[in-house]
Amino acid sequence: MKIAVLPGDGIGPEVTREALRVLDALDLGIEREEALVGGAAYHATGHPLPPATLALAEASDGVLFGAVGDPACDALERHLRPEQAILGLRKALTLFANLRPAKVFAGLESHSALRPEVAGAIDLLIVRELNGDVYFGEKGFRTTASGEREGWDMMSYNESEVRRIAHAGFRAAQGRSKRLCSVDKANVLETSQLWRDVVIEVAREYPDVALEHMYVDNAAMQLVKSPGQFDVVVTGNLFGDILSDLASMCVGSIGLLASASLGARQTAHGTFGLYEPIHGSAPDIAGKGLANPMATILSAAMLLRHSLGLADAADRIEAAVARTLADGVLGRDLGGSAGTTEIGDAVLARL
Numbered sequence: 183m184k185i186a187v188l189p190g191d192g193i194g195p196e197v198t199r200e201a202l203r204v205l206d207a208l209d210l211g212i213e214r215e216e217a218l219v220g221g222a223a224y225h226a227t228g229h230p231l232p233p234a235t236l237a238l239a240e241a242s243d244g245v246l247f248g249a250v251g252d253p254a255c256d257a258l259e260r261h262l263r264p265e266q267a268i269l270g271l272r273k274a275l276t277l278f279a280n281l282r283p284a285k286v287f288a289g290l291e292s293h294s295a296l297r298p299e300v301a302g303a304i305d306l307l308i309v310r311e312l313n314g315d316v317y318f319g320e321k322g323f324r325t326t327a328s329g330e331r332e333g334w335d336m337m338s339y340n341e342s343e344v345r346r347i348a349h350a351g352f353r354a355a356q357g358r359s360k361r362l363c364s365v366d367k368a369n370v371l372e373t374s375q376l377w378r379d380v381v382i383e384v385a386r387e388y389p390d391v392a393l394e395h396m397y398v399d400n401a402a403m404q405l406v407k408s409p410g411q412f413d414v415v416v417t418g419n420l421f422g423d424i425l426s427d428l429a430s431m432c433v434g435s436i437g438l439l440a441s442a443s444l445g446a447r448q449t450a451h452g453t454f455g456l457y458e459p460i461h462g463s464a465p466d467i468a469g470k471g472l473a474n475p476m477a478t479i480l481s482a483a484m485l486l487r488h489s490l491g492l493a494d495a496a497d498r499i500e501a502a503v504a505r506t507l508a509d510g511v512l513g514r515d516l517g518g519s520a521g522t523t524e525i526g527d528a529v530l531a532r533l
């Protein structure tokens with residue numbers, strides 16, 4: 183079993199270090215190799231996703247990814263910016279299904295941005311499409327006839343892209359409470375109308391799953407009003423990006439939300455995937471030892487479960503994280519004072 187480790191930029195290396203300490207403590211015999219990605223790779227090699235990094239990811243059973251993003255790179259041409267590395271990995275590795283679970287941990291109800299009795303009911307899974315949408319359409323700048331500058335981005339989904347993520351959503355719902363909410367903007371966008379039509383077609387293959395549709399603006403409102411109504415939410419790339427950050431604050435902090443990005447490729451032990459926290463490189467706190475590593479530690483647990491066939495070890499990590507939080511070991515993002523390493527130590531002590 184071999185994993186690729188891509189720590190990236192800002193707090194990426196800080197949170198990845200803690201996840202690796204947890205994996206090491208379990209002594210699972212996982213071989214690993216690290217490579218540069220994002221701004222770190224750009225500064226060293228002139229490209230945010232060097233061919234060697236992509237090759238390493240392709241040759242591994244799974245990828246543990248920290249975060250990318252560097253304010254010093256914000257003025258670069260878009261194809262050289264750190265964010266292109268994660269987009270490039272998702273596309274090149276055909277990781278089209280991004281699972282972002284959001285559940286309130288026992289004891290953290292009062293740390294949510296919502297009222298405790300509202301937050302306590304949260305246990306949902308966002309299934310975000312990751313290979314299409316306005317993210318990967320043609321884009322550009324142009325000058326209009328009146329001489330104004332105009333930026334444009336092409337939004338589209340084709341049938342097969344929607345069909346494969348719809349199947350992922352329905353299968354996820356079958357493994358949970360058999361309810362699926364498809365989120366779109368079909369009242370305005372043709373892209374979303376096609377999305378809705380195809381989801382309805384796929385639903386015929388899953389008569390055991392109750393399907394509902396919701397417009398994305400309403401979904402954002404409902405996630406704050408009564409998040410407990412949601413079980414599995416399937417949605418497009420852009421809406422899923424926004425709704426998952428929103429869901430993180432309903433749970434308490436963006437430092438808690440892990441993710442798995444999966445495709446169709448099977449390894450000897452499970453499904454190949456890339457695992458990363460949903461947050462970014464957090465330049466405002468980078469290098470200060472303040473980042474909450476829980477999301478990355480939980481992402482490592484997802485890696486063990488989905489790609490390496492090590493469900494028991496994943497359970498152990500998740501239980502240790504839950505105990506650490508229940509014992510009140512909280513970072514600044516949750517109103518506590520524990521630093522990155524201290525949180526890692528606390529999880530290790532509870533494994």
Ligand SMILES: NC(=O)c1ccc[n+]([C@@H]2O[C@H](COP(=O)([O-])OP(=O)(O)OC[C@H]3O[C@@H](n4cnc5c(N)ncnc54)[C@H](O)[C@@H]3O)[C@@H](O)[C@H]2O)c1
Pocket residue numbers: 193197248249250251252253265268436437458459460461462463464465466467472473474475477513515
């Ligand atoms: N998958 C990724 O690599 C990814 C995801 C999101 C953003 N980004 C990039 O990261 C950079 C910063 O973006 P942003 O500020 O919009 O989003 P961000 O997620 O990096 O940070 C948003 C806010 O949340 C806080 N935060 C994030 N993670 C935290 C953690 N683990 N513990 C405590 N606090 C945490 C930050 O301090 C900041 O105040 C940008 O370059 C962006 O493109 C990368």
Ligand SMILES: CC(C)[C@H](C(=O)O)[C@@H](O)C(=O)O
Pocket residue numbers: 265268269423460462
């Ligand atoms: C950094 C960016 C490209 C990325 C996205 O938009 O998908 C991030 O926000 C995420 O949620 O993983």
Ligand SMILES: [Mg+2]
Pocket residue numbers: 423424427460
């Ligand atoms: Mg995001």
